[in-house]
Amino acid sequence: MRLSEVAALVAGKLENGNQFVEIAGIQDLQAARENEAAFLSNMRLKHQFNDSRAGVVLLGSAMFPDTDRTVIRVDDPYLAFATLQRHFYPEGKSTGSRSEAAFVDPSARLADDVDIAPMAVIGPNVEIGSGSRIGSGCVIEAGAVIGCNCLLHARAVVGGNCILGDRVILQPGAIIGADGFGYAWSGKEHLKIPQVGRVVIEDDVEIGANTCVDRGAIGDTLIERGAKLDNLIQIAHNVRIGACSIMASQVGISGSTLIGKGCQIGGQVGIAGHLNIGDGCKLAAKSGVMSDLKAGGTYGGAPAMPHRQWLKVLALTARLPEIWSSLSREHNRD
Amino acid sequence: MRLSEVAALVAGKLENGNQFVEIAGIQDLQAARENEAAFLSNMRLKHQFNDSRAGVVLLGSAMFPDTDRTVIRVDDPYLAFATLQRHFYPEGKSTGSRSEAAFVDPSARLADDVDIAPMAVIGPNVEIGSGSRIGSGCVIEAGAVIGCNCLLHARAVVGGNCILGDRVILQPGAIIGADGFGYAWSGKEHLKIPQVGRVVIEDDVEIGANTCVDRGAIGDTLIERGAKLDNLIQIAHNVRIGACSIMASQVGISGSTLIGKGCQIGGQVGIAGHLNIGDGCKLAAKSGVMSDLKAGGTYGGAPAMPHRQWLKVLALTARLPEIWSSLSREHNRD
Amino acid sequence: MRLSEVAALVAGKLENGNQFVEIAGIQDLQAARENEAAFLSNMRLKHQFNDSRAGVVLLGSAMFPDTDRTVIRVDDPYLAFATLQRHFYPEGKSTGSRSEAAFVDPSARLADDVDIAPMAVIGPNVEIGSGSRIGSGCVIEAGAVIGCNCLLHARAVVGGNCILGDRVILQPGAIIGADGFGYAWSGKEHLKIPQVGRVVIEDDVEIGANTCVDRGAIGDTLIERGAKLDNLIQIAHNVRIGACSIMASQVGISGSTLIGKGCQIGGQVGIAGHLNIGDGCKLAAKSGVMSDLKAGGTYGGAPAMPHRQWLKVLALTARLPEIWSSLSREHNRD
Known part of the structure; x- marks a missing residue:
């Protein structure tokens, strides 16, 4: 691919x-060779720019304005990196291969080009749309519906009657569609309450490794289009995750x-039940949310508070020993 | 089902x-139609009562005393909901179906009506009691014993020699019976210490999706009858969980x-090793326990403290910036 | 085994x-019988020493100096316990057994004595070295390389092109080698960035149940030799874990x-991205790390601070209500 391209x-x-x-x-600044592109989006890695052997660096318009290196100026170097990487590694395509070592219930309806x-x-009455690929050891239970061009990696589970959109x-x-945690x-x-709702996952959602999305107790658990969930996350019954969260x-x-x-929700955050978290909220890692958020x-913090207040609280908390000594000294002086 | 029933x-x-x-x-208040029941147990949803189209609402005796809606007065609406839901969705039964796409070691002893x-x-020498159902992709290792009327959902693992009671x-x-985490x-x-104990799970226990209960290092890890564990929980070696926790x-x-x-232990709580948590303790979400609890x-809190004290600490912590400004002002005035 | 041995x-x-x-x-102090050894390494269990029926107790040189019980004095009783337990429970060996109920791609290269x-x-082009054992339901994807004498328990996943060392x-x-979490x-x-790096795991590493180690975005994620990870841990893309951590x-x-x-990193710790945690650091459970550590x-703490300071902060935080009352009283007196 030429530099002009x-x-x-x-x-x-x-x-x-x-x-x-x-x-x-494309490579990172340190590893890139003369025939490779690199990018600089994280300013912490700025010092790597001059030493990089990369043939070209994707760079923001204001960075190193006087450099004589070969660079491509872009608005968002990280987005440019993503675009280029997606060009070099296009998504896989299904081929319609069906392993004889899989089990497909005769009542399942699979598009011709689905890979298994x-x-x-x-399971029985499952539907899988065109272009979808079902990985080794996946379990798709009775009545689940999977859209087109989905990619289920090894050992994913889609519970009975759950719905996945496209891509x-x-x-x-x-694990999509385990029972919610409900007892009386x-x-x-503790009497188990039958969990009879579904999980509905809209288009372009990605769910991380060993993450669990429970089915609704009565109605559905819903993950709206374009949401992205990392690994080992717990989504309880009847939660709704908004689009592109x-x-x-x-x-x-x-x-x-x-x-x-x-x-945007940071790692290890916990959010209590029956709350309303408004559009576009950002939560620092490890926050604990116990009330609605605008x-x-x-x-940040547990319980969560506005981020500025939280930073002040953190700073003062860390200084408590010093503040306390000073207060005690003053008191004794009095 | 008639209202009288x-x-x-x-x-x-x-x-x-x-x-x-x-x-x-039965449905929730918002979704219920004229031929469906609803219930009101969470007072946060009280405002939905009047607008609900439900044919009948299960209601506590003191709530909306003068309503002219059709209601059924009960002591505990949530328990009533559970009872009714269990009536409409009775538990499944095993049918004795054995998939030819499963692997059953010839030395395993399975009751006739077990589903596989x-x-x-x-695995070898596994025993499974009457009425139990083993889901797709489950692995039951050598010598494990599973009681009657158990339900193992897709891809659960029961390690060698572990014991499950009934139901x-x-x-x-x-994952029941992974190795405990022990090294010298x-x-x-780090020399690995062979983990040679078992996991013993008593009757009526439920274990959540992707939750891990490790086998004992020497003796056993024990989950007593009726305990309920949600998803993604870690139970280390030689822990004992009391009945109905x-x-x-x-x-x-x-x-x-x-x-x-x-x-009752809230989400994301962590409890250190070799501790004694007394009967009937309640722990707020995200607590960190570093000593025995009565x-x-x-x-609540990390380290955990009595809940009242914790609430005061939280309130004061959030006010630290304000308190500090006021102290500084006073000091400067002096 | 004789006492002299x-x-x-x-x-x-x-x-x-x-x-x-x-x-x-070998057993713990409480359970040991006359023909069994026990050990005392956790001083909290000191009171069990006199009542134990153990035939011999592995004991530190300074403990109970005047006891007339049969003891074996060692430098490190826990290490002695490990050594003895490893003697009684030697590691299993592969036998070269290949289940007919497994799927092995014809292009895979397996040493003769590998168990499946x-x-x-x-998958295709997988390599597995001598003495390795692959458990039920494991998935080893295309091009992965597994060294000698590895033990993969039930349902482990090794993603495409990932590398495992020996033992x-x-x-x-x-789950080794799920996609890292990267979007622009x-x-x-959110545009998904193809995650094209690998996971490289060196010799003598152990990875816990349902733990996830993501593949690198461009370069590799690396777990160095002898590191030990417990259950339900998340290792993101391009992390490097040092030897024996x-x-x-x-x-x-x-x-x-x-x-x-x-x-040494305690349970439920969270560490932000792009940080440098120096050799030999110890982190208390539930710490949250937001900057480099020496x-x-x-x-301890979130954000993490030196442990001594943290202990003081915790002590003062718990006393805030009392301190506040006292300050308020003083103020009113003035």
């Missing part, structure tokens, strides 16, 4: 370079909580 | 209704800790 | 005992963070 693909401007030079791939890997189990990705071990205390035992690993969302659209806010 | 089933009193009206199912789904693996439910991906430092490497997702219990009976107490 | 194996000194007495195994359990899937243990459900915001959606369950390490050698330090 790279620049066109990422809508950038080539500086100090020969447009006919060929680029074979060894040891997968496709949904399940990483290995993801009878006076001598993104959450880091080990987050836990309790039952019936509504997360707005475009939220749209557009940034929060 | 519903009232009888939940031991409630029908008000303002025709006992011959038929009810087809595709891709399940039943145990394993959600998908649950030799001066140059219940814990929310992503809790972690370190080695050899004893949890009493009837405890029976019957309610605790 | 036990003493020789653990490099200890037999006191008050007959060297010809036979020992059949039922329902395992071995690596994967507990059940461990296009202005209207050990981490308890439910830890989460964000992308590109480097953990030094010989670190080698050799002990830290």
